[in-house]
Amino acid sequence: NAGVTQTPKFRILKIGQSMTLQCTQDMNHNYMYWYRQDPGMGLKLIYYSVGAGITDKGEVPNGYNVSRSTTEDFPLRLELAAPSQTSVYFCASSYSTGGITEAFFGQGTRLTVV
Amino acid sequence: AQSVTQLGSHVSVSEGALVLLRCNYSSSVPPYLFWYVQYPNQGLQLLLKYTSAATLVKGINGFEAEFKKSETSFHLTKPSAHMRDAAEYFCAVSEVNRDDKIIFGKGTRLHILP
Numbered sequence: 525n526a527g528v529t530q531t532p533k534f535r536i537l538k539i540g541q542s543m544t545l546q547c548t549q550d551m552n553h554n555y556m557y558w559y560r561q562d563p564g565m566g567l568k569l570i571y572y573s574v575g576a577g578i579t580d581k582g583e584v585p586n587g588y589n590v591s592r593s594t595t596e597d598f599p600l601r602l603e604l605a606a607p608s609q610t611s612v613y614f615c616a617s618s619y620s621t622g623g624i625t626e627a628f629f630g631q632g633t634r635l636t637v638v
Numbered sequence: 639a640q641s642v643t644q645l646g647s648h649v650s651v652s653e654g655a656l657v658l659l660r661c662n663y664s665s666s667v668p669p670y671l672f673w674y675v676q677y678p679n680q681g682l683q684l685l686l687k688y689t690s691a692a693t694l695v696k697g698i699n700g701f702e703a704e705f706k707k708s709e710t711s712f713h714l715t716k717p718s719a720h721m722r723d724a725a726e727y728f729c730a731v732s733e734v735n736r737d738d739k740i741i742f743g744k745g746t747r748l749h750i751l752p
Contacts, residue, residue: 528681557740564647566728566744567682582739614681618740626672627730627740629681 526550530615530630537605537637545600545633547615555618556598557582557627558590560611567614573598574620605637640665640731644743652751657701657716659746661729664710671712672730672740673703682728688712699723724750 531546549556554575559567559582569582573592587609589601598617602609612634616627645660663669670689674682686697693705703714712729729743 559742564744566644567742569739569741572739580739583741616682616740626684626687627682629683631681 528615528617528628528630530613530633532633533631534634535636537602537635539605539607539637541605542601542603543605543635545602545613545615545635547598547600547630548596549598549615549617549628550596551617551619551628552595553617553619553628554595555620555627556592557616557618558588558598558600559614559616560584561614561632562611570600570613602635607637609635610637611635640669640733640741642729642731642741642743644727644729644746646746647744648747648749650749650751651719653721654718657714657719657723657748659714659727659729659748661703661712661714661743662710663712663729663731665731665733667733670732671703671705672732673697673701673712673714674728674730674742675699676726676728676745678725685714685727719748719750721750721752724748 528549557572558570568584571590573579615630618627619625641664643662672687673685686695688705696702726745726747732740
């Protein structure tokens with residue numbers, strides 16, 4: 525029972541570098557989300573997708589890009605890493621037919637930009 | 639747009655005492671409401687959810703929450719706290735039949751005093 529799988533678990537980036545955070549789910553969920561979690565700020569929605577080929581901005585999309593070419597995968601791309609992107613990133617998925625089930629979360633990716 | 643306010647970023651209760659974590663929401667349409675728990679260095683796990691059925695919702699680990707439309711609240715309670723309940727708790731909202739993105743509050747860290 526894999527659920528939502530995120531890789532890597534930890535990463536240190538230098539300012540200006542790029543990377544992709546991987547997320548895959550095996551529950552055939554149509555919705556997928558990326559959140560970032562900063563101390564005392566809760567979870568902020570970066571991007572979400574309602575199905576393959578469809579993505580939309582959340583609350584804090586600047587500095588990130590996403591794609592959803594398949595139902596299973598929803599990678600998050602950081603093009604030019606900045607210290608402000610130091611955070612814990614969570615991917616989640618849910619199923620919706622006009623009212624969602626709960627979101628299932630991955631274990632998170634802890635990213636440090638130095 | 640929907641939003642969630644959690645009153646108190648930190649709450650301390652004695653072991654065996656009542657736990658009350660407060661959540662108020664804002665939504666222009668009927669909401670779905672959720673409480674999640676996050677243990678240290680882990681992802682988020684669903685405690686309970688309200689999806690327009692019974693207003694008193696029972697969840698895992700002895701937690702429950704009551705949906706009060708007139709007060710726009712969805713407070714989380716547990717009659718008797720255990721040491722293992724020490725964690726961070728997040729309230730979240732989604733708007734029914736809208737784009738279904740899930741918006742989280744800033745979280746409340748629950749401390750259990752021996």
